[in-house]
Amino acid sequence: MSVKSCxxxxxxxxxxxxxxxxxxxxxxxxxxVKGKVLDFxxxxxxxxxxxxxxxxxxxxxxxxxxxxxxxxxxxxxxxKKPEIYYKLADWLLTHGLAANPYSKKDKSLVMDAxxxxxxxxxxxxxxxLPFKKKYDYVTEIGCxxxxxxxxxxLIAVKNMYARLKKDGSAxxxxxxxxxxDIAEEVPxxxxxxxxxxxxxxxVFKKAGFRNIKLAYKxxxxxxxxxxxxxxxxxx
Ligand SMILES: C[S@@+](CC[C@H](N)C(=O)[O-])C[C@H]1O[C@@H](n2cnc3c(N)ncnc32)[C@H](O)[C@@H]1O
Numbered sequence: 001m002s003v004k005s006c007x008x009x010x011x012x013x014x015x016x017x018x019x020x021x022x023x024x025x026x027x028x029x030x031x032x033v034k035g036k037v038l039d040f041x042x043x044x045x046x047x048x049x050x051x052x053x054x055x056x057x058x059x060x061x062x063x064x065x066x067x068x069x070x071x072x073x074x075x076x077x078x079x080k081k082p083e084i085y086y087k088l089a090d091w092l093l094t095h096g097l098a099a100n101p102y103s104k105k106d107k108s109l110v111m112d113a114x115x116x117x118x119x120x121x122x123x124x125x126x127x128x129l130p131f132k133k134k135y136d137y138v139t140e141i142g143c144x145x146x147x148x149x150x151x152x153x154l155i156a157v158k159n160m161y162a163r164l165k166k167d168g169s170a171x172x173x174x175x176x177x178x179x180x181d182i183a184e185e186v187p188x189x190x191x192x193x194x195x196x197x198x199x200x201x202x203v204f205k206k207a208g209f210r211n212i213k214l215a216y217k218x219x220x221x222x223x224x225x226x227x228x229x230x231x232x233x234x235x
Contacts, residue, residue, distance in 0.1 A: 003030040006054055009109055021219055024228070025141065025173055026052040032171050032232055035136025036060075038163050040125050040156075041143020044071045049141060050113035059116050060131060062123035064146070069120050076117060125156045134165040141173045150199060157207040164235040170209070172200070175219070176227040197229060209233035 034055035039046060042061035050059055063069055123129050138160045147153045160170050197214045204212045214231030
C-alpha cells in the first residue's frame with residue numbers, strides 16, 4: 001500500500017477528514033517506521049498513529065500516565081465489540097481530529113492497527129524502562145516536550161538508543177511553541193518549549209546515534225504550535 005492509498009482508505013472508512021498536520025505525521029510514520037516498534041509517551045492516541053504504521057509488525061508502548069495506558073487497554077478489550085468504533089471516534093472528536101462517530105462503513109484500518117499492539121506499560125522516559133527487548137524502530141511523538149533540561153533530554157534520548165537493535169532507527173516528532181523567533185537561538189526547556197535542531201543533534205551524538213537527519217516544518221494548523229521538528233537517527 002502507498003501512503004496515498006493509506007490516507008485515502010482512512011478517509012474512505014470515515015475516521016474523519018485529515019488535517020495537513022495529521023497527514024504530515026501520518027506520512028512520516030508510514031514512510032519510516034517498520035518492524036518491531038516501541039513508542040515512547042504514547043498518550044491515549046497510540047491506536048490512531050498505529051493506523052499509519054503500516055510497516056510495523058508489532059507495537060509496544062508506554063506512557064507516564066496510568067490513565068492513558070488504562071484507556072488504551074480498555075479500547076483493546078472492547079475492540080471485539082462494534083462500539084469500539086464509537087469510543088475511538090469520541091476520542092478523536094475530543095482531540096479535534098474530526099472523526100465521524102456515525103460512520104457505518106467497514107473499519108478495517110483500525111482493526112488492523114489493534115492487532116499489532118502488544119505490551120502497554122506505565123513508565124517514565126527519564127527512568128529505567130520495563131522493556132528488555134530490542135526493537136527495530138523506536139518512536140516519540142511529542143513526548144520529548146516533557147524534558148526540562150539538556151541533561152534530561154540526554155537521559156530520554158539514551159533510553160531510546162538503548163532499546164534499539166544494532167542498525168535500528170528512531171523517529172522523533174516534536175512541536176515547538178508558537179513564536180516568530182523559533183529555532184537555533186532559543187534553547188529553553190519547559191514543557192513544549194523550543195528545542196532547536198542544534199541541541200537535538202548535539203544530544204543525539206552524545207547518546208551514540210549516527211545518520212542524524214532533522215528538519216523543521218512550518219505548521220499552518222491553528223493548534224498553537226508553529227513549527228514541528230522531526231527526523232530520524234540510526235543506532
Ligand atoms: C503531547 S502528548 C503526545 C502523545 C502521543 N504520542 C500523541 O502523539 O498523541 C505527550 C505524552 O507524553 C507523556 N509523557 C510526559 N512525560 C513523560 C515521561 N516522563 N515519560 C513518559 N511519558 C511522558 C504524556 O503523558 C503524554 O501522553
